[in-house]
Every structure is written in C-alpha cells, then in structure tokens.
C-alpha cells in the first residue's frame with residue numbers, strides 16, 4: 001500500500017519482519033496528547049490511544065494488471081494468494097519482488113479453468129510461505145506486474161478506525177466537526193433547521209397518524225438522507241457487536257474501542273467510543289417508537305424521509321425536502337426490540353438509566369410486535385426513500401427474542417427462542433447469500449453463541465454448531481473460488497450490496513474462528529479481505545483510501561466530488577455496495593449489459609445500484625476490520641478457547 005499510515009500506540013507488542021516495517025510503527029504505550037493526524041488535538045481527559053486512519057494517495061485508474069492481489073497486503077503469518085487472468089493451459093512461473101526489484105521468492109501458478117464469477121480463465125498462485133514483512137512487494141507473471149502490496153502485522157489497524165468513523169461522518173442532527181474529520185469533511189448539522197425539512201417535529205404521511213415526533217439524530221442511511229429503522233437496526237446491532245466481541249472473544253485487544261480510541265466527539269465520558277457511536281443511532285431508533293396512549297403504542301415507525309427524492313449533490317444541511325414519518329411495521333418494531341435489548345446490557349455499566357429505558361422500550365416493542373405480527377411495510381412506498389419492505393418477519397422475531405433472552409434470562413423469551421422454527425436450523429439462520437436487513441435471524445444466533453447467557457450447555461453447543469456449520473459452507477465457497485471470495489449465492493447472481501453480503505459471511509466466519517480457533521475460518525476471512533481489497537475480477541479495492549485502485553465515486557449526496565469539484569470524495573473506509581447482477585440503475589444497465597456477476601460494478605456516482613455506500617454494509621466492515629486487526633500477524637498459534 002503506497003501511502004503513509006499513522007499509527008499511535010496500541011499497547012501490544014508487534015513482531016517486526018526482517019524487511020523492517022518498524023519505521024511506521026510507534027511503540028510507546030502512553031500517549032497523553034492525541035491528535036487527529038492533522039496536528040489537531042483531540043479528546044478529553046480520558047483520551048488514550050486514538051487509532052488513526054489512512055492518509056490515502058490518489059487512486060489509480062486505467063487498465064488493470066492481469067495479476068490480481070490484495071492491494072493492501074497480506075498478514076505476515078496469514079495465507080497469501082492471488083489470481084492471474086490468462087488463457088495459458090500450463091502452469092506459469094511467478095516471481096515475488098521487493099520494493100527495490102530484488103527477487104524474494106518464486107513459484108508456479110495453478111491453472112484453475114474458467115472462473116464463473118468473471119467469465120475469464122484464470123490461474124491461481126500461493127506464496128503463503130513468504131513471511132518477510134515489507135512494503136511495495138509485487139508479483140510478476142508472464143511479463144505482467146501486480147499492484148504493489150505489503151506483507152506485515154496489523155495491516156488493518158487503520159481500517160478498524162476508518163470503518164467506524166464512517167458513522168460519525170454520517171450523523172444527522174449534529175455539526176460534523178473539522179477537528180475530528182478535517183476541514184474537507186466538516187459540515188453543519190442536517191435536518192434540525194426548524195423547517196419542514198427538520199426532523200425535530202415530523203408529522204406522519206397523510207392518514208397515518210395525527211401526532212408529530214422528534215426523530216432528529218441517528219445516521220443517514222446511505223447516499224440519501226432517509227433514516228430507516230429496518231437497516232438502522234442491523235447497523236446499530238453490528239456496531240454494538242463489534243464492541244461486544246472485544247469483551248467476550250479470546251485473543252482480542254479488549255480496550256481497542258474504548259473511550260478515546262475513535263473519532264467521535266464524546267471523548268472523556270468514560271463510555272467506549274464504539275458504544276457512543278451506536279448510542280447516536282439508538283436514541284434515534286427509540287424516538288421512532290409510537291408513544292404511549294396511541295393506538296399502536298410500542299410499535300416503531302418504519303422510516304422517516306423526504307416526500308420526494310432530493311437532488312444530488314446536496315449537503316445535508318441544505319436539504320429542503322419535506323420529512324414524513326411512515327406507518328409503523330412489525331419488522332421495524334422488532335429491529336427496535338432487538339437493538340434496545342442489546343443496548344440495555346451493554347450500557348448498563350456506563351449509563352444504567354439509559355439501559356433501563358432501553359430495556360423497557362425493547363419489551364414494549366416485542367409485545368407490540370406480537371400483537372401486530374403482520375404489519376408489513378408497503379413495497380410500493382419508495383418515493384423519496386427506499387422501501388425496505390419485508391414479508392417474512394420470523395427472522396426478526398428470532399433475533400429480538402434472542403437479544404431479550406440474553407439480556408434478561410427470562411423464561412418467556414427462552415421459550416420463544418426455542419419455539420422458533422428457525423432455532424437450530426443453520427440454513428435458515430444463515431442463508432447462502434448471507435445475513436441482511438431481510439434476513440436477521442443470524443444476528444440472534446451469533447449473539448446466543450458468543451455472549452454469555454442462560455442457555456443450557458447442550459443448547460449452547462447446538463447454537464454454536466449452527467454457526468460453524470454455516471461457516472463451513474462459506475469457507476468451502478471461498479476455497480472453491482479462484483478469487484477466494486466467501487460468497488456464492490445459490491443462483492450465482494450477485495445481490496445489490498454484494499460486498500455487504502461478503503462482509504456478513506466474513507462475520508460468521510470470524511465468529512466461527514473465535515469459537516473454535518480453526519484456521520480454515522480465519523483463512524476464509526482473510527481471503528474475503530483479498531477480494532474486497534482488489535484481489536477480484538475488476539482489480540478494484542472497494543474501500544475508499546485502501547489499496548491502489550480504490551472506489552472513490554460512490555453514490556453519496558455530500559461526498560460527491562464527481563459532481564462538484566468543491567465537494568469531497570468519500571472519506572477513507574467507505575465500502576462500496578459492489579457488483580450487482582441485476583443492474584438496477586440506468587447508468588449500470590446501459591453500460592454493463594451482459595456482465596459476469598463479479599464484474600457488474602462501476603465506480604460512478606450515478607450507479608446507485610452498484611456503487612452506493614450505506615450503514616448496513618459499513619457496520620459488518622467495522623466488525624471484520626476489528627477482527628482482522630486483532631489477528632495481528634495472523635499467527636496460527638493464536639490463543640483460543
């Protein structure tokens with residue numbers, strides 16, 4: 001990765017490779033003054049070890065090399081694989097060179113035949129035996145040279161921070177502070193201007209209700225300024241789980257997401273920064289609940305957004321669209337129940353009052369959903385915002401009751417967990433295509449498997465088995481794929497947000513690794529990172545600022561430099577939706593007709609169906625970034641349960 005990475009201390013020893021990455025790595029533990037990398041001091045009294053993000057060099061564009069590698073790099077002790085596009089039938093020689101062009105290792109490729117994801121013939125190559133850390137390595141095959149990459153420990157430390165900073169950047173209802181994000185990304189608060197476009201006193205769509213709610217705050221969903229309880233819910237849950245994992249899994253850096261570690265304004269409040277970020281959304285989700293005294297009290301409104309689509313580009317504070325609350329839905333209500341139940345246990349040590357309020361809201365939401373199990377959002381309600389309609393809420397019920405059971409240990413919730421058709425059914429909990437906003441049961445199963453709870457030993461073992469069974473499937477998919485991606489939807493078609501699906505499969509794999517310590521799960525996560533960071537049929541890194549050829553024109557109304565040179569590109573750490581076989585926007589359908597699944601992507605701001613960014617894709621990215629950072633060197637002897 002040809003750029004500087006700022007790292008401050010992280011309180012853990014590092015293994016330095018023979019090629020010496022020591023110049024980049026600070027070793028001191030106590031850092032009394034924390035800056036944001038632009039020389040600006042951050043944090044309150046508790047600021048301790050702010051994790052810095054990348055300072056990207058300009059993205060490369062133009063024709064890609066036929067040698068495909070992870071453009072960020074490979075963990076010192078992890079697997080190291082790549083692919084080469086060629087019609088050659090016989091194995092070819094590969095040569096690994098260091099930054100000075102000196103040959104460090106050689107080998108031969110393995111012909112892999114036709115790769116169905118790209119429709120191209122490829123060879124694969126494996127240089128896992130090379131464990132010398134360094135920068136600027138390249139692989140040359142048949143006269144073609146790869147993009148440069150690193151070998152080293154902790155390559156994903158900045159991603160842990162950048163993937164989470166995405167959420168602060170996209171906060172609604174508050175000024176985005178240049179001291180935290182730099183001048184380019186600072187902006188005034190959006191949707192709190194007292195006008196019809198304010199979220200402070202929002203009426204319902206006509207005939208839906210006759211009250212108004214203050215639903216300011218929360219995160220904008222994506223390139224649009226809608227805020228959806230379905231989707232906001234899973235994103236908040238996965239952020240909380242990113243933190244929760246650091247408290248429960250073995251071999252993790254427990255303090256890595258604590259107060260003073262991330263770019264949030266709440267430093268010094270003694271609450272882990274990852275929870276501060278999740279709280280910003282939780283307060284919004286709670287505000288979407290129908291108030292006591294109303295007919296549907298306890299239910300949650302499905303969404304709030306403009307009554308018509310806003311133009312692009314458009315900074316949040318300049319948005320003038322009229323905001324409206326849409327009808328409550330069972331799915332939204334269960335998202336609220338699940339996340340508020342999770343928040344109740346996580347905030348208990350930091351803000352017991354908020355924890356109690358959350359638990360009360362979660363119980364009320366769950367009861368309301370049981371009383372109204374079929375209030376489905378209208379799939380046609382998609383003007384000015386997405387529909388997020390979902391006809392099957394069994395999975396949301398399973399997720400919500402799992403969270404309520406974990407938090408309370410109560411018999412009623414226990415009965416509902418065990419009584420669910422989904423319980424114990426790995427294929428139903430973890431569909432081939434992955435967990436998504438439409439398929440949330442896996443979130444409940446993952447938490448039951450990893451967060452201490454009152455399931456009996458045999459039942460806990462059975463839940464864990466569903467996780468490892470699903471992970472076995474994703475790991476097998478990764479092994480079969482020339483590009484190593486742990487994503488093989490049944491119909492072979494990549495979904496809208498396929499990169500989010502890849503990430504969610506990696507969350508399941510990472511959890512299976514946490515539970516068992518088995519290398520195959522860790523390897524599949526790292527192979528997934530290879531795919532996301534440029535080792536794919538387009539040689540495209542899908543995370544802004546990471547790798548050489550990274551996505552930088554994602555669909556976003558403020559990060560819209562492609563439309564207006566005065567505006568910024570997406571901030572580092574933003575994950576593009578990725579290839580979508582269905583080409584659901586005019587630009588993609590005009591330009592990508594007939595594309596092979598993993599090539600149905602373009603880095604164009606107009607291609608919202610392949611190149612949007614959203615909270616529910618960045619949330620699993622944050623989980624995965626935190627997991628892979630914990631791997632350190634990727635050493636196989638990582639201590640496990």
Ligand code: 9MR
Pocket residue numbers: 221222223224226385386387388496497608612613614
């Ligand atoms: O991620 C959603 C995808 O699964 C759906 O197929 C698609 C069309 O309904 O909508 C996607 O979600 C978008 C939402 O509707 C509006 N905000 C942006 C979201 C990401 O593209």
